[in-house]
Amino acid sequence: MSDTPFSRFLGDFRKNKVATGAAIVVALIVVLAVIAPLVTPQNPYDLAHLVLRDARRPPGYVGSAGYTHWLGTDSQGRDLLSAIIYGLRISLQMGVIAGAVAFALGALVGCAAAYVGGRVESLAMRLVDLQLSFPAILLAFVMAALFGQGRSQLILALIFAQYAYFARTAHGAAAAERQKDYVEAALSIPLSPWRVVFKHMLPNSLPPLIVVATVQIASAISLEATLSFLGVGLPPSEPSLGMLIANGFQYLLSGRYWISIYPGLALILFIVSLNLVGDQIRDQLNPRLHR
Amino acid sequence: MFGFLLQRAWQACIVVVAMSVLVFCGVHAVGNPVDVLISPDATQDIRASVIAQYGFDQPLWRQYLGFVGRLIHSDFGRSFVYNMPVSELILSRLPATLELTLAAVLFASLVGVPIGMYAGYRPHSFVSRAIMALSILGFSVPTFWFGLMLIMIFAVQCGCMPAGGRGETVSLFGTEFSFLTADGLSHLVLPALNLALFKFSLMIRLARAGTRELMLSDTVKFARAAGISEFTILRRHVLRLISIPLVTVFGLEFGSTLAFAVVTETIFSWPGLGKLIIDSITSLDRPVMVAYLMLIALLFTLINLVVDLTYALLDPRLRKGRA
Numbered sequence: 288m289s290d291t292p293f294s295r296f297l298g299d300f301r302k303n304k305v306a307t308g309a310a311i312v313v314a315l316i317v318v319l320a321v322i323a324p325l326v327t328p329q330n331p332y333d334l335a336h337l338v339l340r341d342a343r344r345p346p347g348y349v350g351s352a353g354y355t356h357w358l359g360t361d362s363q364g365r366d367l368l369s370a371i372i373y374g375l376r377i378s379l380q381m382g383v384i385a386g387a388v389a390f391a392l393g394a395l396v397g398c399a400a401a402y403v404g405g406r407v408e409s410l411a412m413r414l415v416d417l418q419l420s421f422p423a424i425l426l427a428f429v430m431a432a433l434f435g436q437g438r439s440q441l442i443l444a445l446i447f448a449q450y451a452y453f454a455r456t457a458h459g460a461a462a463a464e465r466q467k468d469y470v471e472a473a474l475s476i477p478l479s480p481w482r483v484v485f486k487h488m489l490p491n492s493l494p495p496l497i498v499v500a501t502v503q504i505a506s507a508i509s510l511e512a513t514l515s516f517l518g519v520g521l522p523p524s525e526p527s528l529g530m531l532i533a534n535g536f537q538y539l540l541s542g543r544y545w546i547s548i549y550p551g552l553a554l555i556l557f558i559v560s561l562n563l564v565g566d567q568i569r570d571q572l573n574p575r576l577h578r
Numbered sequence: 579m580f581g582f583l584l585q586r587a588w589q590a591c592i593v594v595v596a597m598s599v600l601v602f603c604g605v606h607a608v609g610n611p612v613d614v615l616i617s618p619d620a621t622q623d624i625r626a627s628v629i630a631q632y633g634f635d636q637p638l639w640r641q642y643l644g645f646v647g648r649l650i651h652s653d654f655g656r657s658f659v660y661n662m663p664v665s666e667l668i669l670s671r672l673p674a675t676l677e678l679t680l681a682a683v684l685f686a687s688l689v690g691v692p693i694g695m696y697a698g699y700r701p702h703s704f705v706s707r708a709i710m711a712l713s714i715l716g717f718s719v720p721t722f723w724f725g726l727m728l729i730m731i732f733a734v735q736c737g738c739m740p741a742g743g744r745g746e747t748v749s750l751f752g753t754e755f756s757f758l759t760a761d762g763l764s765h766l767v768l769p770a771l772n773l774a775l776f777k778f779s780l781m782i783r784l785a786r787a788g789t790r791e792l793m794l795s796d797t798v799k800f801a802r803a804a805g806i807s808e809f810t811i812l813r814r815h816v817l818r819l820i821s822i823p824l825v826t827v828f829g830l831e832f833g834s835t836l837a838f839a840v841v842t843e844t845i846f847s848w849p850g851l852g853k854l855i856i857d858s859i860t861s862l863d864r865p866v867m868v869a870y871l872m873l874i875a876l877l878f879t880l881i882n883l884v885v886d887l888t889y890a891l892l893d894p895r896l897r898k899g900r901a
């Protein structure tokens with residue numbers, strides 16, 4: 288095997304058993320979510336497949352369609368396992384889209400501010416700091432409340448709540464790169480500012496951004512679930528995991544635990560795995576731990 | 579120093595004004611409160627008169643100026659739903675939220691810090707590893723789901739704790755408090771635990787990191803050489819030194835705990851501010867929404883200002899002002 292930085296990185300990663308396991312879980316969940324229609328016994332949002340007689344049945348119940356509901360059914364007779372996999376699909380979509388846009392926006396703001404410098408830099412970073420002083424959940428909650436229900440509105444709220452983390456990180460890294468000789472050299476050739484920012488400063492600021500990204504995608508998914516649970520997130524027609532848990536809440540008190548618990552366990556498994564992978568990447572990219 | 583103070587205070591004022599414009603316009607972009615206020619079969623005349631009464635026919639900037647004008651006289655308007663002054667409504671809900679938040683933050687620090695110190699003191703023992711694993715879980719488990727689990731285990735399965743509400747309250751200085759009665763206390767335990775979870779994990783991690791670093795320092799080495807007992811070293815030296823960053827985080831996190839109270843209050847039907855804002859969003863109660871958001875904006879601006887000024891007091895380099 289060739290000794291590229293990436294293959295060395297993979298080799299180091301594999302040494303941590305827990306993180307490797309977590310990475311496998313994340314990969315499995317992503318694959319499951321992507322191929323959901325092929326693996327689930329039922330399309331939980333096709334009303335023609337729902338039988339009200341099967342509603343609120345405990346795990347292991349054999350439904351009228353002939354197959355076993357391993358995780359039980361919800362209040363409308365949906366197979367919970369199918370609903371969870373479809374819910375993961377929506378949660379993952381929201382997390383990845385919001386995370387990716389926030390990443391791009393934050394990296395752009397941070398790097399551009401570091402490049403331009405001066406008053407623009409301090410003003411932009413002051414705004415970012417100001418935003419960081421508010422908790423993300425509060426910002427997302429307020430934004431979601433102001434924008435109203437809906438997929439794109441929720442994504443906007445999540446981006447707004449999260450881009451500042453990327454901007455701060457990108458700015459820190461890019462400001463350090465800006466001082467280095469190779470950037471000065473590139474500027475004095477002269478290469479265009481765009482080229483210097485995107486081809487030189489940004490790629491060298493990527494490692495800390497990647498660490499922030501794993502954490503922020505996990506937190507976007509968690510935020511989305513929380514907002515949907517509170518009723519300011521996705522509309523009921525697009526049930527993410529948070530919505531499934533919220534729907535099960537009223538049945539929890541009458542002992543029908545499975546409607547809320549299993550979606551929650553799926554959510555936690557996903558978030559914990561993402562965080563473990565993120566922790567490991569952070570440790571590996573942190574130069575202070577390698578001396 | 580005075581110049582720095584003035585500059586920061588001025589910036590804070592600008593932030594609050596900008597927030598007020600944002601909040602006001604944002605809230606007015608959502609839904610039409612006229613539909614909530616008037617029954618659908620009201621005549622055109624009644625509709626027009628109600629619209630005029632609330633000033634909805636005015637252009638937005640004029641509504642905003644009117645809002646600011648009333649604000650100066652500390653009048654937040656009347657809630658559409660409860661039909662009482664918003665300031666009274668918020669003041670009546672505030673103690674419940676503060677009580678819950680305070681209980682959660684106190685629990686997180688009083689229990690979390692000793693546990694974290696233990697984990698830092700013996701970083702390689704099995705118990706410490708278990709503590710750290712649990713704290714990762716504490717970071718990852720969404721607050722709302724943890725709340726559901728608490729209800730399921732303690733209220734539904736074993737039936738030893740109430741699932742929601744505030745229980746019996748005692749009036750003290752004109753406000754109601756839960757923690758003074760046994761019934762109220764039992765109602766407080768689960769929501770407080772739920773709200774504390776995140777801070778709890780945070781405190782454990784911070785205390786552990788600080789203790790671990792300090793145990794290798796000269797201070798501890800010399801204290802040991804002097805024959806001071808390990809417990810005294812931990813209590814008198816380590817705890818004091820790690821408490822400086824802990825107190826900072828404590829202050830900063832108090833605000834975000836208030837924000838998270840929205841989730842906990844919804845689950846445990848705790849009659850505080852968070853529940854009020856959720857209800858007012860679903861019922862399009864504009865004055866309450868605006869007042870709540872303004873209050874939060876004001877609170878956070880104030881917290882930031884205090885933090886900035888404290889840092890400036892502690893670190894003279896910051897006083898020269900980075901604009």
